[in-house]
Amino acid sequence: MKKIILIVDDDVDYLFQMKLKVEHFGFEVVTADGQAEAEELIKTLKPDLAILDLMMENEDSGFILSYKLKNKYPELPVIITTAVTAETGMIFEHSSETDKNWIKADLFLDKGIRVDLLEKEIRKLLNL
């Protein structure tokens, strides 16, 4: 059985391209175009890993979605992708256990990450 990856992003082009890449890694991909659609989806779908954009409907949609996902599926690995780091210079990594607790994401990735690194990170989180 192929592992199911949920990708959520409000940029249709990014979503399409990510889907293609991740499918190419050999996973099954389900997409949602925002927090609202994703929340609807996860009512019936249990993905094996989720990749969420940080800023969607709201500036912290990714956090909230991650929080809800983890509440429903505590073991589900969550990656939050963001373009914030490079452009705004905001520091963006969780260093302490406390951050991890309320941010509830396993990994933060820059949206411009190289394909091979992306694949490596996904496999690591899935213990493959």
Add this chain to the structure above:
Amino acid sequence: MSILKILIVDDEPGIRSGARRILSNFKVDYPFMDEPIEFEILEAATGEEAMIIVEENTPDIVLLDNKLPGALGIEVLEFIRKKQLDIVVVMITSYASLELAVKATREGAYDFIPKPFTPQELRSSIENITKHIFLKRTTQKLNTAGKQIRFQFLSILSHELKTPLNAIEGYLNIIKERQLGDDIKNYEQAIERSIERVKGMRGLILDMLDFTKIESGKSTDKIEFIDIIPILQISLDTIKPFAIQKDVNVYLNTKDSVYIDFDKSQLEIIFNNLLSNAVKYNVENGRVDIWIKKIGDNIEITFSDTGIGMEESDIEKLFVDFFRIKNHQTKNITGSGLGLSITKKIIDLYKGHIQVSSILKKGSNFVLTFPIKQS
């Protein structure tokens, strides 16, 4: 270093000193922040005392026991709301009274902590609140004028330019590597979307030029007493191909000359923006109606569309730089989010007004009012 002030209101000294102990070395670190937030603890044993401290020290957070001798906790809460102080209130309650919970929430209580609470419960509540305060204040900061805005503006701008570039580059790589197979038909969407994103970027650059013109010049020195109709006609002609493509009909319901003091090119920018929005956020077979009326010393121009409409809460944010409504209907529509903020800036230059009313799935009305003569 940032410090948030927490006022603990409880008549039991044990609770106050307990909370003080739990929070005294507590720090909240948020990934967006340069440095962790620490807490300064204030104490009050009665509601009356609490109100005095609230006025004198303006704490950021109030931990409020409801069962106090004298004034009740809920009265303190009301006091804070009436003064419209920017304070987050957490109720500490020993008994779960639904009635109190409802009332307190209506008065603006942010959270509830059960009593007795564990250190972990208190800390995690404070942590959530700190996060909430931080996000709220950051956004507020971004909305006030100043240099920060400049920086923010440029960083958003570079983000807005980079996003389409990434999308286009992504599609080009897909095509280059034949990721969708050998049939050229498979690439139609990739090409279509790339063209769309190029258009979006061009739009952004054009909006930027309008924006800087207004920001730098502030000039209304090319004001002439001009007829609105021909200017509107230019905008109508510009938008026509787009309207046909979207299957939207545009009607100009006033044909007689209407004169006003205005800089031609600025009036055109306003019309282009409102008209393009009315078409862009419309539905198939929709319509746009334009009326111009003279009311006393003012001219009123109305753009009315039968489009997707907006929610009340979004209307307030329309004139913020880069603001765009994100939902199902708008996700494939490109735009810079600058059009209406440019429009508003010009309107302000002429001491005009813009009023927006809208109903979701029904349509929107944008009503402009300008004095005929600029003194």
